[in-house]
Amino acid sequence: VNFLTAGMIANGATVERAVASNFDQTGPISLSLNTPSFGTASRVADRINQQFGAGTATALNAGVIQVQAPLTAGARTAFLGQVEALDVTPESPPAKVVIDARSGTVVLGQNVTLGACAVAHGNLSVTISTQYEVSQPNPLGAGQTAVVPKTDVKAKSDKANLLMFNPGVTLEAVVRALNAVGAAPNDLIAILQAMKAAGALHAQLDVI
Template structure:
């Protein structure tokens, strides 16, 4: 009996280990399957609410206090006119001295800022100040009081303050050195909002309209189904590939939008290959696929060298000195590596195969264009 008891304990222990092993294998399989599926994204990151938008502001002003790096009177006459107009507001008339003014410590600038949605008077904005004339640097300058206007020509903010400039320039008569970009600066919290941002949204509106950042028929359908599934009713309907309308039965748009933003769904994207020929950058999405195709890449280089020589006759030969042309032509052709890419190859396999061709980024762009021309690349090529 004692032996039977030990055997039962051994069997139980072995069964427990087997159960643990099966659990670990199951967990690994689930993790593998989860990692192979597409990641879910929130509606908050995929779409915007119609009527909730930012507004761009712009203004023209003067930066003072520069250390001799301001605008010159010859290249920037509008700076002189601005100084004159500013001084006249303070009761100072310098019109007779305009011709002799040299504003080395003043620069004309453009000020830009973004007015966020639902902004209210009294809140602060960051502003960017950019030189408009031939100023060499805005470092150490102070922006004078400047109104910021929106597209409707109404003033929504007023900016003023000391600039923060990352770059600088230094030098003398013979040479100079510039580090960074000294003609653009920022003023954190440099503008006060004077007027509320316009908006067409209110809490009791009949419906909410969502607009996809990247319109897509598959994604918009999945979003509609996810919303209806989450609320348990047909609250959402699609208008087009980038627009969804969601009814607001509780007359509480804030609560509805907060719930909508947290709904998750998997997205679908177009197969696109983006190429930048200036930098040799190539970006491909996982949706890119190709048909069976053979790719060979090689480089042919031709070098032509002119080496003229002088033909000098002997002293008593009676001939004439002449120049004889000598041309050396060399043709180098690299061995091409023929690589077969199978149909419906994955992105990782495609990248490995293209790397095996031995092409540089610039040549790789030509290879991809050739595969597209052959009708084997199922993706849109975009050159930026």
Template sequence: MRGWRYAWALSLSVVLVLGLGLLPAHAERLRDLVDIEGVRSNPLIGYGLVVGLDGTGDQTTQVPFTKQSLSNMLSQLGITVPSGTNMQLKNVAAVMVTANFPAFARAGQNIDVVVSSMGSAKSLRGGTLLMTPLKGADNQVYALAQGNLLVGGAGASSGGSKVQINQLSGGRINNGAVIERELPSTFGTSRTTTLQLKDENFTLAQRISDTINGQNGMGVARALDSRTIELQMPASRSSQVRFLAQIQNINITVGEMDAKVIINSRTGSVVMNRNVMLDNCAVAQGNLSVVVNNQQSVSQPNTPFGGGQTVVTQQTQISVNQGGGSLQKVNSSANLNSVIRTLNALGATPNDLMSILQAMHSAGCLQATLEVI
């Protein structure tokens, strides 16, 4: 147990020390810090059929909508399926197709699509997606998808044994959809636009505004809040493109980040940035275990003819054990190295460390924002 705790503490130290090589302040390009209002992708979704599977498709008794979809498709192609026909299909699978419509995409351009099984298909490997319309949130068709799937997984089964590598129920088609309708864009129709910071920060918003004004004149940029900077744009659309191309490559000095600790309760991982600090405090962490042991005992009469009866009784034993719990002093830590050494010195397991950090935050000893995901 001690060796396991030491190995976990060492791995935690390696993860946390990755941030130590950063300088207190560094410069990043403006394009890496902000998004331009209106310049965004839009999700598309569609329902389709994958054919050509090697007996790994949907079972029509379990997934009746696959049979219904195939009948509707055949009827559109002029093929009438007699009513009451029991089609036992093993090479067809019902799938959902998703894609992202990129900003400023034009009709005739190709985009990638992701195909995911929604039925009982065992594998989509080797399948072909039939023509599938992709719709936006307004229920309008914006692209058509079709092509051969590329599935990254592989598997085999025989005699009840099965071997599988990666996922077989999903695949991807590069350039698998053709854009048929363009999205309306308001870019270039207004003399103002806004830059949206990816992380809210009043200091950074004002710094970006000052830097843009310093290179293009006062009044060009104005910070509206901790996430939004308003820009005064040139009149023509081509001039606006040139202006945004110039300011996107401006180097912005990024100051200190907010101290933050991220706890993932599902995986037991703890990540903190280099600005986390600790104040003096004392920590006692113990393990409380309650053991309930039920045993059956048989009680028989002393003599065979004594008139007594054999009775089965329950004997219950309850024990409460508490391990550890010694009070340990946690010294004030002004840098991430000291924080790592202090937390590792506690010898706590990942679950214990999450509880300790939460208690430290409640006591005001952890100088950081605590976020549980």
């Protein structure tokens, strides 16, 4: 990912499918969580049952809670108003790193940790040159003159820094170390993606 090559569509549009609503129908109502979580869904169902009685709400999965609501429209509206007013503490969000490839913005959550890894940061220059030499056969042998390529490989690293991280290192330590070596936003994006590919980044990596 390189934010210099990212872009946006002016006056673009998003095509979405309409979500079917059962509010005007009799029977249970399904509540959908914006961020699916089994823990949060269970807490919402427990809080509703605590307020309105056992069996009122059931967590069907991580994103949907089924609620037994009154049958008449007015009563259903008042009931859902009371449900909305209930206080529920959501489950702690999973560790996540969000990268905006267009602007170079990187946002890291507080639960992001790293496993043991080493990161090389710097400009690595690799030069490969090939020279051709003539190989002369032994005068007493039956060989033939041949052109043999001789390859010379040179590697040069300018201001390379090797960062060592211990298992379970915190977000603060990672950011401080990357800032110390002067990592630019695009460098940070590449480093985080490499860490994720190596299995050292214990977080979900989203590129938007």
